[in-house]
Amino acid sequence: MNAPRKERRTIEAVEECVAAVKDGEIERFRYIVEHYQQQIYIYCSRILNSEQDAEDAIQEIFLKTYKAIPSYTPKISFNSWIYKIAYNHCMNILRKRKLNSKLDSILKLDSSNKYLENFDTGVFSPHLEEIFFKVLRDEERNLMILHVFHEKNYQEIAEIIGKSPEAIRKKISRIKEKIKIEYTKSRKEDEQCVFTM
Numbered sequence: 001m002n003a004p005r006k007e008r009r010t011i012e013a014v015e016e017c018v019a020a021v022k023d024g025e026i027e028r029f030r031y032i033v034e035h036y037q038q039q040i041y042i043y044c045s046r047i048l049n050s051e052q053d054a055e056d057a058i059q060e061i062f063l064k065t066y067k068a069i070p071s072y073t074p075k076i077s078f079n080s081w082i083y084k085i086a087y088n089h090c091m092n093i094l095r096k097r098k099l100n101s102k103l104d105s106i107l108k109l110d111s112s113n114k115y116l117e118n119f120d121t122g123v124f125s126p127h128l129e130e131i132f133f134k135v136l137r138d139e140e141r142n143l144m145i146l147h148v149f150h151e152k153n154y155q156e157i158a159e160i161i162g163k164s165p166e167a168i169r170k171k172i173s174r175i176k177e178k179i180k181i182e183y184t185k186s187r188k189e190d191e192q193c194v195f196t197m
Helices: 003-022 026-048 051-071 078-106 114-118 125-134 138-151 154-159 165-196
Strands: none
Touching: 003 026, 003 051, 003 154, 026 051, 026 078, 026 138, 051 078, 078 138, 114 154, 125 138, 125 165, 138 154, 138 165, 154 165
16 A cells, blocks of 8 residues: 555544544544654654653643544644644743743752753754754744654644744745854854864
8 A cells, every 4th residue: 555545544534533522432532642642742852852741741732632622623634733732732831941941040040951951962963953952942943843853844834833834934944044054153163163272
């Protein structure tokens, strides 16, 4: 069986389960969880840069999904819809982290960088890691995670984020340019350090 046909059948099976859950067959929600659990977990762990936070987040995301299923209408795919719930939930967590970090710095508490502490260094080179977590804003980082790691196209990202595909294309183009500039600058600084030693 070719991949597109299998993927189409999977999408149809998920949509059938969604309709069944909306009709009161709550046990069918288990299939939705089983289908999306791993991919939503990976998405959350990349955005939140914490496996523990991602585990906590997926519990909340599936609870929110279950509660919101009665309001789901197939104007957008269920896949985009559940990613939108995950996106909003993760962005709220990141906003809370920023607030906590600001409070910690105001109160002069230990504000170790949780991003870099929990980061899997095998994903990026040190230069890209620094750019990804220190230079890119949360929204920019999220767009790149959706586009690069989760291979979402502009239309899917637009549905998740709630913007037009053209706006998403422009934003991702600007982010790529920002990464290139910062990466080049970082590499030049390293070369200068080597020559001055």
